[in-house]
Amino acid sequence: MEWDWEFAGRVLPLLLSGLRVTLIATVLGAGVAAVLGLVFAILRRSPNHWISRPTGFVVEFIRGTPLLVQLYFIFYVLPEIGIRLSPLAAGVLGMGLHYATYASEVYRGGIEAVSRGQWEAAKATNLTTRQAWVHVILPQALPPMIPAMANYLLAMFKETPLLSAITVIEMMGQARSVANSTYRYIEPMTLVGVIFLVISIMSVFGLRWLERRFGGGHR
Amino acid sequence: MGDWPGYLTLIVQGAWVTVKLTVMGSILALLVAFPAGLGRLSRHAPVRWLATAYIEFFRGTSIFVQLFWIYFVLPFAGLSLTPMQAGVTALGLNVGAYAAEVVRGAILAVPREQFEATVALNLTRFQRMRHVILPQALPLMLPTFGNNAIELLKATAIVSLISLSDMTFQAQVVRSQTGSTLIPFLTILLLYFLMSSVISTGVRALERRVTRGLDGVR
Numbered sequence: 001m002e003w004d005w006e007f008a009g010r011v012l013p014l015l016l017s018g019l020r021v022t023l024i025a026t027v028l029g030a031g032v033a034a035v036l037g038l039v040f041a042i043l044r045r046s047p048n049h050w051i052s053r054p055t056g057f058v059v060e061f062i063r064g065t066p067l068l069v070q071l072y073f074i075f076y077v078l079p080e081i082g083i084r085l086s087p088l089a090a091g092v093l094g095m096g097l098h099y100a101t102y103a104s105e106v107y108r109g110g111i112e113a114v115s116r117g118q119w120e121a122a123k124a125t126n127l128t129t130r131q132a133w134v135h136v137i138l139p140q141a142l143p144p145m146i147p148a149m150a151n152y153l154l155a156m157f158k159e160t161p162l163l164s165a166i167t168v169i170e171m172m173g174q175a176r177s178v179a180n181s182t183y184r185y186i187e188p189m190t191l192v193g194v195i196f197l198v199i200s201i202m203s204v205f206g207l208r209w210l211e212r213r214f215g216g217g218h219r
Numbered sequence: 220m221g222d223w224p225g226y227l228t229l230i231v232q233g234a235w236v237t238v239k240l241t242v243m244g245s246i247l248a249l250l251v252a253f254p255a256g257l258g259r260l261s262r263h264a265p266v267r268w269l270a271t272a273y274i275e276f277f278r279g280t281s282i283f284v285q286l287f288w289i290y291f292v293l294p295f296a297g298l299s300l301t302p303m304q305a306g307v308t309a310l311g312l313n314v315g316a317y318a319a320e321v322v323r324g325a326i327l328a329v330p331r332e333q334f335e336a337t338v339a340l341n342l343t344r345f346q347r348m349r350h351v352i353l354p355q356a357l358p359l360m361l362p363t364f365g366n367n368a369i370e371l372l373k374a375t376a377i378v379s380l381i382s383l384s385d386m387t388f389q390a391q392v393v394r395s396q397t398g399s400t401l402i403p404f405l406t407i408l409l410l411y412f413l414m415s416s417v418i419s420t421g422v423r424a425l426e427r428r429v430t431r432g433l434d435g436v437r
Contacts (some may be wrong), residue, residue: 193285197280201275
């Protein structure tokens with residue numbers, strides 16, 4: 001079978017409409033991951049072992065099991081206990097939860113990198129815990145985290161094709177449905193690969209810039 | 220309903236496929252990681268470009284797309300692979316690209332003086348790598364290799380989508396036959412977690428073994 005430019009031209013608009021869903025899922029998933037990740041990181045730092053240890057186990061468990069199976073779990077098991085989610089919502093929740101465990105490690109590293117002296121100084125100047133976090137710790141902890149977070153954002157973007165397994169029609173879902181109905185795999189699959197590659201390569205330049213801008217401030 | 224021993228056998232058969240994929244994929248990943256990682260540090264520009272192209276290509280597209288491409292598109296180029304071969308190839312080449320960056324990073328992390336000393340001692344390039352640089356770089360690579368192996372284990376789940384009967388595929392079979400969702404998926408989640416714990420424990424033990432006698436040196 002030969003490459004058919006005319007067919008590729010007809011498939012491309014479909015894939016680009018799928019790309020829109022891919023991007024929406026990535027952004028929403030990243031939002032869930034950023035918030036849940038911070039929650040995990042804070043709970044894991046809790047001085048109460050009854051909170052920190054179970055959180056640690058949950059984080060390790062989610063990180064040690066495949067995203068695809070977690071997506072199936074959310075998509076098939078939750079409706080049985082009465083929680084009905086649209087495929088996209090299930091996908092966003094699954095991806096967000098999975099990447100929250102990675103994000104929580106980044107938060108933890110960033111928070112621990114703020115030197116003890118900063119905590120002591122905050123205490124010495126009589127700041128409340130909240131003030132210490134908002135005005136002293138987080139402004140120093142967050143910027144160095146940005147490159148690592150962006151890295152995981154990119155990783156998550158590349159995992160969105162898994163959502164097609166729970167019937168979200170994102171880019172890969174479009175490609176698979178075109179391929180299944182026309183029996184032509186070569187154009188849709190190659191185009192999806194090319195689109196991913198183009199976006200990833202552009203993002204790598206963005207990442208390098210972020211690293212120069214925010215990373216290595218401590219070096 | 221009711222044939223639980225039968226369903227459990229299915230899942231165990233799937234687990235065996237998952238283990239085989241993980242082991243063979245990891246071996247392939249290691250086999251490509253070293254040439255690619257060293258290639259990126261080569262003094263010959265074409266070798267560097269080739270290694271960089273391989274690494275960026277496999278890191279830039281998702282494993283899912285690579286697997287589908289290898290399984291569905293390569294046959295048109297006259298290269299038909301069984302699902303198992305396609306799975307091992309995609310997993311090995313994908314994770315190999317990430318591991319190649321680990322190899323490169325670890326070699327660059329060996330202090331410059333070590334390179335200078337080998338030059339001063341007139342070692343050949345091969346002797347330098349074999350006796351001085353790699354023995355120091357390997358312990359630095361191990362922890363990240365362990366993480367890579369766990370990522371590979373997790374990525375094996377996607378081969379179920381090209382109808383290879385791994386653990387995830389078998390859980391879907393059980394789900395469609397029994398209508399029960401919680402039990403099959405919870406079972407395989409626990410099994411996956413068990414496998415990744417085995418990998419991380421194994422790597423930690425290996426790490427202790429390789430760094431034996433290095434206390435106080437680093």
